[in-house]
Amino acid sequence: MARSLDRLYKGFRNLVSLSAMWSMKHPIYSVSSRSPSVRSMAVLPFSFSKPWDFSLPNPSWGPEMMQLYEHYNSMCEVETEGEEKQESSWKRLPGYNRLLKYATGGVYLSKMIQSKARLFTRNIREPGAGFEYVLFVNIKEQKCVCILQAGHLLEGPPGHVHGGAIATMIDTVTGCLASLSGAAMTANLNINYRSPIPLGSTVVMESFLDKKEGRKMFVSCKVTSPDGTKLHTEATALFLSINLNHLMGR
Numbered sequence: 703m704a705r706s707l708d709r710l711y712k713g714f715r716n717l718v719s720l721s722a723m724w725s726m727k728h729p730i731y732s733v734s735s736r737s738p739s740v741r742s743m744a745v746l747p748f749s750f751s752k753p754w755d756f757s758l759p760n761p762s763w764g765p766e767m768m769q770l771y772e773h774y775n776s777m778c779e780v781e782t783e784g785e786e787k788q789e790s791s792w793k794r795l796p797g798y799n800r801l802l803k804y805a806t807g808g809v810y811l812s813k814m815i816q817s818k819a820r821l822f823t824r825n826i827r828e829p830g831a832g833f834e835y836v837l838f839v840n841i842k843e844q845k846c847v848c849i850l851q852a853g854h855l856l857e858g859p860p861g862h863v864h865g866g867a868i869a870t871m872i873d874t875v876t877g878c879l880a881s882l883s884g885a886a887m888t889a890n891l892n893i894n895y896r897s898p899i900p901l902g903s904t905v906v907m908e909s910f911l912d913k914k915e916g917r918k919m920f921v922s923c924k925v926t927s928p929d930g931t932k933l934h935t936e937a938t939a940l941f942l943s944i945n946l947n948h949l950m951g952r
């Protein structure tokens with residue numbers, strides 16, 4: 703299990719693009735300058751070996767988002783049992799912007815599309831405007847939790863989050879769980895919208911692996927208010943593990 707988490711981490715790191723880092727003019731970190739080269743140096747808060755991790759707190763995160771982040775993040779710390787230190791089974795997953803490894807391998811993608819490809823849920827640059835989220839996984843319990851703060855660009859019904867945006871995040875959380883032991887694709891996603899999610903609010907998305915049958919993974923997901931009293935959305939999904947080479951047409 704620890705090995706599969708390692709693999710997942712490496713996968714996430716490998717998925718990051720250099721160009722995504724350059725193109726990410728994150729307003730909070732921008733220092734304006736007339737010279738592009740100077741601006742590049744001033745804008746980037748990290749070196750090339752360290753891509754920007756979107757799942758760390760930024761000033762757009764509200765108190766509920768921060769509180770939940772701190773709660774789950776504290777569970778990721780090393781546990782001590784008597785004298786012995788044990789690695790926690792909770793891990794925060796870093797969140798990057800671009801799935802470079804697969805995009806560049808895609809035989810169907812033109813060079814232009816490859817260079818512009820971005821991870822759907824991370825491609826709104828203004829902090830707090832789109833999907834602000836962080837994923838935590840518990841390998842032992844085969845569980846994934848996402849804390850989501852839904853921004854103003856995700857409006858569907860007036861003042862509330864678009865059902866497609868909710869579906870996107872459910873696909874992301876369940877997909878993350880299904881991909882813990884290797885690449886998997888959504889074959890089927892069933893969603894019941896129980897109560898609308900107000901724009902700007904924070905919700906907790908919990909996903910569980912219900913059953914595994916060969917390549918098939920049956921996953922469920924529940925979206926609730928931070929205190930768990932209000933059920934917003936319920937979903938079930940079927941994922942099939944895939945061979946990425948097949949996806950890339952190799």
Ligand SMILES: CCCCC/C=C\C/C=C\C/C=C\C/C=C\CCCC(=O)SCCNC(=O)CCNC(=O)[C@H](O)C(C)(C)COP(=O)(O)OP(=O)(O)OC[C@H]1O[C@@H](n2cnc3c(N)ncnc32)[C@H](O)[C@@H]1OP(=O)(O)O
Pocket residue numbers: 710713714873874875877878881884885886887888889890918940942944
């Ligand atoms: C995109 C890949 C990402 C990989 C990332 C990997 C690692 C990164 C790490 C972490 C990732 C973190 C987060 C993930 C974030 C987001 C996740 C997004 C996921 C997506 O957003 S992904 C896009 C939408 N997704 C598609 O675009 C799929 C289109 N589709 C296909 O590509 C094929 O359709 C496929 C591959 C699904 C199956 O094709 P196939 O040829 O491999 O399998 P086949 O058809 O033979 O079915 C075998 C058995 O499954 C049963 N079966 C099949 N489909 C069924 C269905 N719908 N309902 C009920 N049963 C079904 C059959 O009935 C048979 O059952 P039986 O064996 O019992 O007869």
